[in-house]
Amino acid sequence: xxxxxxxxxxxxxxxxxxxxxxxxxxxxxxxxxxxxxxxxxxxxxxxxxxxxxxxxxxxxxxxxxxxxxxxxxxxxxxxxxxxxxxxxxxxxxxxxxxxxxxxxxxxxxxxxxxxxxxxxxxxxxxxxxxxxxxxxxxxxxxxxxxxxxxxxxxxxxxxxxxxxxxxxxxxxxxxxxxxxxxxxxxxxxxxxxxxxxxxxxxxxxxxxxxxxxxxxxxxxxxxxxxxxxxxxxxxxxxxxxxxxxxxxx
Numbered sequence: 073x074x075x076x077x078x079x080x081x082x083x084x085x086x087x088x089x090x091x092x093x094x095x096x097x098x099x100x101x102x103x104x105x106x107x108x109x110x111x112x113x114x115x116x117x118x119x120x121x122x123x124x125x126x127x128x129x130x131x132x133x134x135x136x137x138x139x140x141x142x143x144x145x146x147x148x149x150x151x152x153x154x155x156x157x158x159x160x161x162x163x164x165x166x167x168x169x170x171x172x173x174x175x176x177x178x179x180x181x182x183x184x185x186x187x188x189x190x191x192x193x194x195x196x197x198x199x200x201x202x203x204x205x206x207x208x209x210x211x212x213x214x215x216x217x218x219x220x221x222x223x224x225x226x227x228x229x230x231x232x233x234x235x236x237x238x239x240x241x242x243x244x245x246x247x248x249x250x251x252x253x254x255x256x257x258x259x260x261x262x263x264x265x266x267x268x269x270x271x272x273x274x275x276x277x278x279x280x281x282x283x284x285x286x287x288x289x290x291x292x293x294x295x296x297x298x299x300x301x302x303x304x305x306x307x308x309x310x311x312x313x314x315x316x317x318x319x320x321x
Contacts, residue, residue: 076155077156077157078158082158082162084176084301086136088300088301089135089139090138090166090189091176097308103300106310109298113315114146116315117251117317118218123218124217128150128218129143129144129147129149129218130153131222132220134159135154135156136159136162137199140163140199140201143220144194151201151202151213153202153203153206154203155206156203171188171189173188174187174188178304206221207228207229207231208233209237215240216241216243217242218246219238219241219242219247221251221252222252226277227260228260229260230265231265232265235285239287242318245320246319248285248318248320250318253313254268254313254314266280281316285318292318292319293316295315296314297313298311299312299313
């Protein structure tokens with residue numbers, strides 16, 4: 073079983089996506105700008121006033137679905153796809169009932185009970201979730217006005233396969249948002265498939281992305297996006313993702 077199908081991962085990602093600020097970071101001196109990452113991935117990287125009302129959105133590596141729901145608040149339809157069946161089951165439960173009970177770790181074996189809640193002003197019927205492989209997406213998925221892949225690329229064995237599919241997934245004039253902490257590890261991706269961080273190859277992931285996307289996309293901009301994953305009350309993963317925003321020609 074992979075980490076992303078474990079109870080530990082499910083708990084941490086429900087907290088990452090739906091936890092209240094005081095649950096995720098109960099320390100007033102902590103990095104509060106790193107909170108609400110799944111929402112910021114959507115709202116900070118789109119020209120919200122320019123999204124057509126009938127837009128379709130795709131959230132690849134959607135985990136437990138918070139970004140998908142945010143896209144559903146802006147678009148007619150938002151599809152979330154993740155390789156982890158447990159993540160997709162949780163997202164579908166949240167779609168069905170709007171909330172889900174779970175617990176998160178305090179210390180040792182001590183846990184706290186809480187609820188993941190989808191904001192009540194989001195039309196959950198616009199969100200759809202399915203298990204799938206981002207490197208081998210199903211046929212007839214269609215094209216989208218917005219495609220988001222957050223914290224996904226450096227967890228794929230062959231990220232190039234996804235990038236090669238992008239021209240067919242994004243409508244002309246549509247937006248592709250790629251957010252990645254650029255954590256290239258041979259545990260997930262063989263060195264020859266890294267998009268950046270290579271001596272004798274692309275030294276930056278952004279340059280690696282340009283090599284695959286420049287033919288069909290214009291780079292609209294980049295930004296640094298901090299995020300915080302809590303493991304327990306005294307241990308956190310603070311990271312800074314590179315967000316790159318691309319417009320399909």
